[in-house]
Amino acid sequence: MSLRLNRHVLEQTRYDSGLLGQLGFVVHPYPDAGHYKVEIYRHDKLQQALLIDVNASSGDSQLSIDLAATEHKRPPQDPCCCDDDSGSNYKSRQLAKGGYALFYVGSGSGGYHVKSYALDPDSKQDSFDSTRLNRGDLFGITLIRPGHYHVTNTPKKRHGKISVEAVSASKTPYQPPEALQIEVDTLTDNNKAVTLTQAQGMVFHASQDDRILIELDADTIKKQQPEENRKTARWSKHRRK
Numbered sequence: 001m002s003l004r005l006n007r008h009v010l011e012q013t014r015y016d017s018g019l020l021g022q023l024g025f026v027v028h029p030y031p032d033a034g035h036y037k038v039e040i041y042r043h044d045k046l047q048q049a050l051l052i053d054v055n056a057s058s059g060d061s062q063l064s065i066d067l068a069a070t071e072h073k074r075p076p077q078d079p080c081c082c083d084d085d086s087g088s089n090y091k092s093r094q095l096a097k098g099g100y101a102l103f104y105v106g107s108g109s110g111g112y113h114v115k116s117y118a119l120d121p122d123s124k125q126d127s128f129d130s131t132r133l134n135r136g137d138l139f140g141i142t143l144i145r146p147g148h149y150h151v152t153n154t155p156k157k158r159h160g161k162i163s164v165e166a167v168s169a170s171k172t173p174y175q176p177p178e179a180l181q182i183e184v185d186t187l188t189d190n191n192k193a194v195t196l197t198q199a200q201g202m203v204f205h206a207s208q209d210d211r212i213l214i215e216l217d218a219d220t221i222k223k224q225q226p227e228e229n230r231k232t233a234r235w236s237k238h239r240r241k
Contacts, residue, residue: 008109009144013216017139017204018131020067021110026103026130027138028116030054033097035119037090040067043111051092052101052116059094066106067114103130133184133206140179140203141212143196147220152213153187161193162202162214176200184210 009022017026030036036052048070052063095101103114117127126134132155133139143149146166152159167174179201180194196202204212 013145013221015141015143015212015214017133017210017212018113019110020103020105020112020130022105022107023144024104024139024141026114026133027100027140028103028114028128028130029098029100029136030095030125031098032118032123032125034123034125036116036125037119038065038101039115041113041115042067044113047112049090051090051119052095053092054095054097054099056097059096059099061096061099063093063095063099063101065093065101065103067103067112068105068108131211133210133212134208135206137206137210138203139206139210139212140201141214142199142201143214144199145216145220145224146198147224148193148217149220150215150217151187152215153184154211154213155209158184158187159189160187160191163193163195164200165195165197167198174199179203181205183207184212 012021012023015021015024017024020026030052033054033056036054038050038052039046040048040050050065053059101116103112105112114130115128118125128134128137130137143162143164146164149162149164150159151162176199177197180196181203182194183205185207194202204210
């Protein structure tokens with residue numbers, strides 16, 4: 001399990017708010033009381049679903065929901081099997097009115113997105129789709145690999161740059177700095193690169209119909225590749241003994 005986790009994390013070069021993996025998360029607010037269904041998709045295929053009960057008088061202020069967990073109810077596999085969409089057959093999580101749900105991926109190779117909507121037809125709260133983030137929604141990411149990255153708000157074609165500096169060896173344990181807070185609307189081609197250190201988080205504050213894509217620069221990948229090959233060769237040689 002640990003080896004697979006490290007591979008997914010360390011080999012990743014592309015991060016997408018609409019296609020979550022282990023290093024990212026999305027936060028969505030629930031300002032209005034009511035019952036909300038949450039649908040979990042992986043590679044655009046519905047995997048699981050659950051119910052969030054937003055209560056004005058009780059519940060946690062934040063829910064953390066692992067999209068890769070198997071505890072949620074799977075949708076019916078039989079096309080003849082009907083679901084009345086009332087939410088009565090789904091596991092329910094309690095959330096205080098005005099609270100937040102944090103969606104993350106605890107294991108595996110990722111590829112998840114989330115949809116959420118009120119079951120009350122008279123509800124005024126807009127439906128949520130993590131492939132299109134709106135005001136109040138957050139996308140958080142932790143970049144492990146040092147190097148240069150390109151960041152794009154894909155629906156609006158706005159771009160930016162990120163530079164992740166390697167951490168120097170030290171006798172004292174490394175403590176990443178606090179996460180940087182970035183307004184998505186401030187992304188422009190003219191901005192200087194945002195500078196981070198390894199494992200320092202970034203939180204993007206969405207505006208309207210936003211989707212954040214972060215990609216490791218091709219030149220950075222080429223520079224890192226020889227070292228990765230040497231590590232693989234040494235590991236293979238050790239295994240043959």
